[in-house]
Amino acid sequence: MQLALVVAGAPLLAGWVKSVKARLQNRRGPGPLQPYRDLRKLFMKQVLVADSASIVFRAAPYVVFTSTLLATAAVPLAVRDLPTAPVADIMVVVGLLALGRFFLALAGMDVGTAFGGMGASREMLISALAEPATLMAIFTLTMSAHSTNLSTVVGFQLTQGLVLHPSYLFALMGLVLVAVAETGRIPVDNPATHLELTMVHEAMILEYSGRHLALMEWAAWLKLTLYGVLIANVFFPWGIGETTDPGAFGIGLAVIVAKLALLGLALAVSETVLAKMRLFRVPQYLNLAFLFALLGMLSFLILEVAA
Amino acid sequence: MPAILAPILALLSAAGALAGARGLRLLGFPLFGLAGLAAILSGLGHLLDPTPWSLVLPMGLPWLHWHLRLDTLGGVLFLLIGLVTLAVALYGPGYVREFEHGRSRPEALALFGGLFLAGMLLVVLADDAFAFMVAWELMSLSSYFLVTYRHDQAANRRAGFLYLLMAHIGGLSILLGFAVLAAFAGGFDFAAMRAAEVPLAWRTIAFSLAFLGFGMKAGLVPLHAWLPEAHPVAPSHVSALMSGVMLKVAVYGFVRMTFDLVGGVHWGWGVAVLITGSVSALLGVLYALMQHDLKRLLAYHSVENIGIVFIGLGLALVFFGTGHPVLGALGLVAALYHTLNHALFKALLFLGAGAVLHATHERDMEHMGGLLKAMPWTGGFFLVGCIAIAALPPFNGFVSEWLTFQAALQAWVLDSGVLRVLLPVSAAMLALTGALAAACFVKVYGVAFLGLPRGRHVRKAREVGLGMRLGQGLLALACLAFGILPTVVAGLLAGVPRQLMGTGLPEAGAQGWLWLTPISPATASYAAPLVVLGLALAWAIAALWLRRGEVREVSRCEPWDCGFSRPGPGMQYTATAFAQPIRRVFGMLFQIDEGMRGEQGRQRFHLQVGDRFWGWLYLPVERLVNAAARRVTFLQAGRLRAYLGWSLGTLLVLLWVAA
Numbered sequence: 001m002q003l004a005l006v007v008a009g010a011p012l013l014a015g016w017v018k019s020v021k022a023r024l025q026n027r028r029g030p031g032p033l034q035p036y037r038d039l040r041k042l043f044m045k046q047v048l049v050a051d052s053a054s055i056v057f058r059a060a061p062y063v064v065f066t067s068t069l070l071a072t073a074a075v076p077l078a079v080r081d082l083p084t085a086p087v088a089d090i091m092v093v094v095g096l097l098a099l100g101r102f103f104l105a106l107a108g109m110d111v112g113t114a115f116g117g118m119g120a121s122r123e124m125l126i127s128a129l130a131e132p133a134t135l136m137a138i139f140t141l142t143m144s145a146h147s148t149n150l151s152t153v154v155g156f157q158l159t160q161g162l163v164l165h166p167s168y169l170f171a172l173m174g175l176v177l178v179a180v181a182e183t184g185r186i187p188v189d190n191p192a193t194h195l196e197l198t199m200v201h202e203a204m205i206l207e208y209s210g211r212h213l214a215l216m217e218w219a220a221w222l223k224l225t226l227y228g229v230l231i232a233n234v235f236f237p238w239g240i241g242e243t244t245d246p247g248a249f250g251i252g253l254a255v256i257v258a259k260l261a262l263l264g265l266a267l268a269v270s271e272t273v274l275a276k277m278r279l280f281r282v283p284q285y286l287n288l289a290f291l292f293a294l295l296g297m298l299s300f301l302i303l304e305v306a307a
Numbered sequence: 308m309p310a311i312l313a314p315i316l317a318l319l320s321a322a323g324a325l326a327g328a329r330g331l332r333l334l335g336f337p338l339f340g341l342a343g344l345a346a347i348l349s350g351l352g353h354l355l356d357p358t359p360w361s362l363v364l365p366m367g368l369p370w371l372h373w374h375l376r377l378d379t380l381g382g383v384l385f386l387l388i389g390l391v392t393l394a395v396a397l398y399g400p401g402y403v404r405e406f407e408h409g410r411s412r413p414e415a416l417a418l419f420g421g422l423f424l425a426g427m428l429l430v431v432l433a434d435d436a437f438a439f440m441v442a443w444e445l446m447s448l449s450s451y452f453l454v455t456y457r458h459d460q461a462a463n464r465r466a467g468f469l470y471l472l473m474a475h476i477g478g479l480s481i482l483l484g485f486a487v488l489a490a491f492a493g494g495f496d497f498a499a500m501r502a503a504e505v506p507l508a509w510r511t512i513a514f515s516l517a518f519l520g521f522g523m524k525a526g527l528v529p530l531h532a533w534l535p536e537a538h539p540v541a542p543s544h545v546s547a548l549m550s551g552v553m554l555k556v557a558v559y560g561f562v563r564m565t566f567d568l569v570g571g572v573h574w575g576w577g578v579a580v581l582i583t584g585s586v587s588a589l590l591g592v593l594y595a596l597m598q599h600d601l602k603r604l605l606a607y608h609s610v611e612n613i614g615i616v617f618i619g620l621g622l623a624l625v626f627f628g629t630g631h632p633v634l635g636a637l638g639l640v641a642a643l644y645h646t647l648n649h650a651l652f653k654a655l656l657f658l659g660a661g662a663v664l665h666a667t668h669e670r671d672m673e674h675m676g677g678l679l680k681a682m683p684w685t686g687g688f689f690l691v692g693c694i695a696i697a698a699l700p701p702f703n704g705f706v707s708e709w710l711t712f713q714a715a716l717q718a719w720v721l722d723s724g725v726l727r728v729l730l731p732v733s734a735a736m737l738a739l740t741g742a743l744a745a746a747c748f749v750k751v752y753g754v755a756f757l758g759l760p761r762g763r764h765v766r767k768a769r770e771v772g773l774g775m776r777l778g779q780g781l782l783a784l785a786c787l788a789f790g791i792l793p794t795v796v797a798g799l800l801a802g803v804p805r806q807l808m809g810t811g812l813p814e815a816g817a818q819g820w821l822w823l824t825p826i827s828p829a830t831a832s833y834a835a836p837l838v839v840l841g842l843a844l845a846w847a848i849a850a851l852w853l854r855r856g857e858v859r860e861v862s863r864c865e866p867w868d869c870g871f872s873r874p875g876p877g878m879q880y881t882a883t884a885f886a887q888p889i890r891r892v893f894g895m896l897f898q899i900d901e902g903m904r905g906e907q908g909r910q911r912f913h914l915q916v917g918d919r920f921w922g923w924l925y926l927p928v929e930r931l932v933n934a935a936a937r938r939v940t941f942l943q944a945g946r947l948r949a950y951l952g953w954s955l956g957t958l959l960v961l962l963w964v965a966a
Contacts (some may be wrong), residue, residue, distance in 0.1 A: 043853070050866035052759055054679045056690075058861070066845035070838065086822070087834045087841070092700060093707055096838075099699040102745055109753030109880065112676070113868040117880020120753060124746035125888040131742035132735040135712075139731050143719050148831040196870070207866055211853045283892045290735075301719070301727045 002082070003073045005253070007096060010218065010225040011035035013264055017224075020268035022240035035221065039214050047210035050111045060107035061208065061215035064100040068219040072095040072226045076154055076233055079241035083136035085151040090138055093150070094131075097226075100219065101127055108204030113283075119203025122279060126181055126188060126200065129286040134178045137171040140300050141234060149236070157237045170296030172235050177289035181225035181282070184220065186271040188282055191220070198276060225260070232259040308361050310349040310377040310385065312427040316342035321421025324414040335417035340396030342424060342960065343386075343389045353377055354799045357806055367437055374434035374496050379802040380567070384431045384559045387647050388425050390785055391551045391654045393422060396656050397545045397855025398778025401771060402544050402665060415456060416542065422449040423548065427556050435496035436485035443481070447474040447524075451554060453545045454537045465537035473523055473533040480520030481560065487513040488568055500568045510569050514576050518562040518583075524557035527617060528587040529920045531610045535594070538609065539602035539670070543661025546602060551611045553655030558616055565624070566639070566807050574628030578729065581621030585733040588614030588740040593896055596747045596889055597916040599672045599882040601660045605653065608696065611740060612649040615711065616642050618737055620713045625726060627808060634717050636804035636812055637825050641710035641798045648703040648789060652695040654783035659689035662775055663755065666768040672882045674762035676753040681768040686756045688779040692751050695786045697745040701839045703789035706823070708741060709833060710797070713825050743889070750885040759876040791835050794823045883914060890916065898922060 015032035022029020049058060074088040088096065105123055108116035142148045144167070145156035181188040184201040193199050199206075205216045236259065241252030263280055277285060316338055323335030353360065361376040377385065384808035406413045426446030433439035451474070455467035489495050492503035505513070519530075526534035565572065591611030598604035619642030660670075662685045669675055679686035695702035715737075719732035760766045770776075789796055797812065806810035814827050824832045824884050890897065898917035903910045942953065 006375060047861045048864045049861050051863045052677075052866060054677075054757060055683075056679065056757060062846050062849055065849060066842050069845050070841045071491040073841070084829070086832045087837045089831050089833060091712055092833055092838065095698070095700045095705050095709070098697075098745060099694070100741070102694065102697060102699055102749060105749040106753055109749070111866045111868075112758035112876065113866050114878045114880060115869060117753070117758075117885060120749055121761050121880060121885045121888060124742075124749050125892065128739065128742035128746050128889070129892070131716060132739040135738040136735050138729065139734065142716055143731075147829055148713070148716065148889070149829070152829065206869065215849070215853075279888065280891065292462075294732075294735075297731055300726060301731075302724060 002077045002079070003069070006072050006077055006225060006229070007069065007218075007222065009257075010221040011039060013225050013228065013260055014221040016261065017264045017268050019302075020265055021271055024272045026266060032071060035217075039218065042209075042213050042214035042217070045210040047212055049209075049212075050207050052112045053110050053207070054288050056103070057110040057207075058212070060103040060110075061212040061219075063103040064107075064214040065219045065222075067096045067100040067103075068222045068226070071100075072222055074150060075226055075229050076151055076240065077229055078249050078256055079244055080151055080154050080158070080237075081242070081244065082151050085149055089148040090142065090150050090153070091135075091148055093226075094134060094138070095152075097223065098127070098131075100223075104136075104204055104216075107208075107268045108206075111207045113207065115203045115206050119200050119206070122200045125279075126282055128288070129283055130178045130181050130289070133174050133286060133290040133293045134182070136290060136297055137175040137178065140167050140171040140293065140296040143297075144300055144304065154233055154237045154240065157234065158240070158242075165300075165304065167296045167300035168235060170292045170299060172231070173233060174289045174291075174293030174296060175235075177285065177292065179231060179284060180267075180270075181289070183227055185224075185267065187274045187277045188285065190276050193276075228260050228263045229256065232256060232263060309362075310353075310381075310432060310894040311375065313342050313349060313385065313389070314432065316345055316426045317421050317428060320420070321418050321419065321425065324418035333429075336396045336399045337429065338419065339424065340393055342428075343392030343396055346385045346389030346392065346428060348389075349377065350382045350387075350389055353379055353382030354386065354780065354802055357802050367441075371435065371437050371495055373438040374498075375429075375432040375438070376434035376497070377432055380433045380559065380562060383643055383647065383800060383803060384555065385428070387555055387650045388424070388427055388431070388552050390782070391548060391650055394654060394658065394778040394781045395547055396778075397781065398547075398661070398775045399544050401773075401775040402542065402661055405665065406542070415452065416545070419449040419452040419456075420548075423453060423545075427552060428630040430556050431559060434498070435685055436489060437495050439560075440478070440482060440485070443478060446553065446556065447471075447478065449700070450541075450545075453549075454541045456542060456545070457540065460540075463540040466533075467541050469533045470537035470860060473530065477520040477523035477530075480516045480523070481564075482520075484513045484516035484520060484564065487516065497568060501570065505569070505571075507571070507573065507820070511573065511576070513569050514565055514573075517561060518576075518580065521557045521561035522583065522617075525554050525561070525613045525617075526587075526610050527583050527613060528590050528607060528610065529924050531587065531591070532918060532920055532925055534610060535598075535603050535918075537835075538606040539600065543602070543657055543664060546606075546661070547654040547657035550606060550657055551650045554609055554613055554651050558613070558620075558642075558646050562620065562639075562643075562682065565620075566627075568964070572624050572628045574625045574658040576725070577621045577624030577626075577628055578626055578726070579621075579735050580617050581729065584614045584617030584619075584621050586614070586737040587611070587755070588618060589736050589743075591894065592740050592743045592747060593889070593893055594918060596743060596886045597897060600670050601663065601672050601675075601751070601755065602657070604672075604747070605656050605660060608656075608744070608747070609653060611744065612645065612653065612696070615708065615737065615740065616645050616649065617643060617735055618642075618853050619707075619711045619714065621733070622711070622730065625806075626714070626717075626731070629721055629723075629726075631720055632715075632804075632808060633719065633826070634714060634809035635809045636801065636808065637710065637717075638714040639804045639808075640800045640812060640825075641707055641714055643803060644710060644793075644796060645704075645707035646959070647796070647800075648695070648786070650708050651782050651785050651789065652692045652702075652704060655688060655779060655786065656696065658775070658779050658782065659685055659692060662771045662779065663768075665771055665775070667764040669762065669763075669764055672751065672754050675765050676758045676761040676876060676879065677756070678760075678765065678768060679756040681765075682770045684770060684776045685779065688776075688783040689756060690752060691783040691786055693748040695790070697748045698741045699745065701787075701790050701835055701842065703786050703793075706790055706793040706796075706833075706835065708737065710825055711737060713831050716831075717826065718937060725798035725836070730926065744749055746889065750882055754880075754882045758879050761876045763878070777815075791839055792820070793833070794820045794829045797823060797825070
């Protein structure tokens with residue numbers, strides 16, 4: 001139920017960011033529902049596969065989509081107590097996303113074009129550097145909650161009340177920076193570009209068409225939503241439903257939609273103000289993210305455990 | 308089943324060498340496989356029933372017979388050795404066929420292969436220091452002959468010499484470690500060593516010697532340099548045994564010595580092990596990324612994975628040393644789980660690399676490409692190995708790294724602030740390692756198996772024979788099984804800390820076989836079967852739903868490539884190009900020689916990436932040894948009487964010291 005909502009809602013978030021961004025840049029731009037029209041169009045179209053591609057190329061969209069889907073299923077959206085949360089804790093979520101990325105990069109290399117290889121190489125560099133920062137930020141949270149189960153982490157946050165923990169602040173900053181990098185947004189990657197030398201994610205899915213492309217795009221939107229929900233619910237859990245009854249669920253849903261809309265707004269603003277970085281500036285950016293996460297960890301271990 | 312059966316069968320398979328080249332295929336490998344099967348059965352038996360098996364053989368020194376014993380820890384190793392051996396026995400007959408007409412005779416492979424296996428099994432069985440060292444040397448020496456099997460090439464001889472040298476320095480260190488313990492125990496058998504009361508200072512010395520000796524054999528940084536030289540030059544099925552199994556025997560030796568014989572672990576040892584392990588893991592994967600020789604790359608990944616195992620062992624030592632036995636047991640189980648996993652997927656990858664070598668005679672990835680279409684079975688199994696080694700769910704590599712992370716995340720229970728920070732930082736290094744390993748295997752698989760063929764040999768590649776496919780398939784299946792049933796495996800492995808340290812993992816299977824809950828169900832849980840089920844279900848729904856429309860068929864066309872003309876194989880990203888960004892980011896860790904060579908108009912790009920440790924450690928040591936050797940050359944006058952005089956003098960001094 002919850003999963004279906006996320007899957008259905010993910011294109012909306014992407015469309016929302018896109019249309020806000022267009023407004024900020026004084027363009028009219030497509031409405032927030034545009035991604036749904038794109039999806040429908042792509043699903044209707046015939047699939048063209050390059051003759052040099054192997055089975056990996058055709059299997060990859062399904063692997064990418066299903067692994068992202070499963071990762072999303074383990075993140076609490078509107079209510080806290082998710083039956084699927086114990087199946088996969090947060091590290092499994094990270095692992096599933098990595099599995100999707102692995103196949104995405106392989107698919108990029110499969111056709112044998114220069115762009116695919118370029119995209120795969122860059123994506124793996126970015127993800128490799130982002131991984132320690134992600135886990136460091138997550139460690140800070142899970143160590144304070146004494147659990148890596150996401151439902152438990154969110155529940156622990158709720159009991160804490162509105163206390164300012166320096167560790168959370170740092171972890172939040174680190175995780176936001178990582179989320180921007182991992183979902184391929186400006187300043188790390190630009191989802192709207194098809195300029196040969198700057199693309200990363202687009203370079204890998206360059207050869208896809210029809211329903212394969214639709215799955216790949218949908219998976220990317222899903223990932224954006226996943227990170228949004230993660231940040232919103234783990235750091236600002238207030239408003240999430242405690243029980244599974246329809247009332248709590250409805251309120252939780254309304255709250256998370258509002259939170260995501262705000263996050264999307266922030267993302268659109270930051271994408272408008274910032275310019276895309278050169279690839280070799282990205283390591284510095286991710287080092288900053290790691291540093292924030294490390295500071296969060298240190299301040300937790302030094303300031304908060306002892307207290 | 309008596310555990311002694313496996314080494315006896317291994318020795319018999321060595322005797323298969325007497326039957327000639329045909330005998331190797333018809334007799335040697337079947338016996339080899341039976342030895343593996345016997346090892347699996349007795350290993351499993353000891354995991355299920357923890358009562359140790361023991362035997363005293365009337366061999367060896369007059370006052371010290373060979374003591375043999377197999378307990379739970381040995382059972383894990385037997386299982387591991389047996390699985391890889393069985394796969395190698397299936398794979399070997401097809402692979403050695405090409406050696407039958409070469410310059411090196413295949414009988415040597417049978418002889419030393421059998422001795423090598425027997426040596427490894429006996430190391431695990433040994434229950435006194437004397438038998439241990441004899442078996443250890445049997446293992447080292449026979450593997451030296453396997454490394455130098457193709458001794459017509461100078462590079463192989465050089466690699467073999469380096470290996471022999473390092474193996475002996477390591478062996479010496481282990482021997483000294485045993486000597487320290489034997490001095491306090493008053494005997495060489497392990498039972499006496501376990502019972503002995505050794506003061507902490509001497510315990511630390513014994514631990515350091517064991518760490519140095521076994522760490523050298525396991526290939527920990529900075530003592531790893533022999534490994535990427537020696538492992539790739541052996542025939543591929545031997546590389547699988549060396550990288551997959553022999554390194555694990557070194558891990559076994561370290562665990563046996565530290566946790567069992569020395570005992571009374573100190574957390575400071577754990578810190579040393581943890582730091583060395585983290586550095587090994589990270590540098591191993593970074594150096595691996597720079598390689599484009601497939602087997603050499605895999606050998607560097609062994610350095611990385613051994614590093615991960617030692618991270619787990621370091622966590623175990625820290626937690627045991629600070630009085631948290633359950634968490635210590637978790638660290639030990641994670642390390643053993645990774646040991647087992649690495650044996651499976653590394654052997655699988657080496658066998659796959661061997662199949663590629665067999666089909667194309669290429670080891671250089673820059674000449675490969677598109678092999679998946681020519682070799683679908685090998686390509687599929689290799690993909691399983693890649694996913695497993697990159698620690699991605701739902702395969703086995705993920706489970707052991709997950710357990711290691713869970714252990715590291717319990718750092719908050721520790722009192723010392725420094726330790727509390729050190730553990731998560733090493734976990735972050737583990738995360739970086741894992742992500743870089745994924746990058747590396749995207750490179751390997753993308754360059755070698757996907758894309759367009761880059762060379763003539765590769766275009767003509769054909770799938771390998773049934774036996775070779777079966778060997779790989781067995782290991783791939785084991786990788787999947789160990790990934791999907793982690794609760795069963797962890798439950799079996801928990802017998803090791805229960806026997807050695809008295810604490811198992813009480814909560815690991817608290818909610819049944821479906822759920823792996825290493826500490827408690829509230830802290831963390833992972834239901835691998837459900838994850839796999841979810842993936843399969845989501846896939847099925849997506850595929851069915853998408854194929855119901857009218858445009859279900861797929862048509863083939865030229866690649867689009869942003870509108871460029873049809874790309875040729877030369878336009879693909881190469882392995883070197885793939886790793887270039889990472890080379891640039893971590894540039895300070897490599898010795899890079901990059902530039903253009905040749906005169907104007909005919910310039911060629913030239914790149915050589917070296918291991919920094921050669922310059923930092925090995926060359927200075929070599930210079931020192933050479934200088935010292937020159938100093939003492941005056942002793943070597945060539946007169947026999949003078950030599951005898953020196954020997955007598957030394958003996959007298961030693962007797963005086965001993966008295």
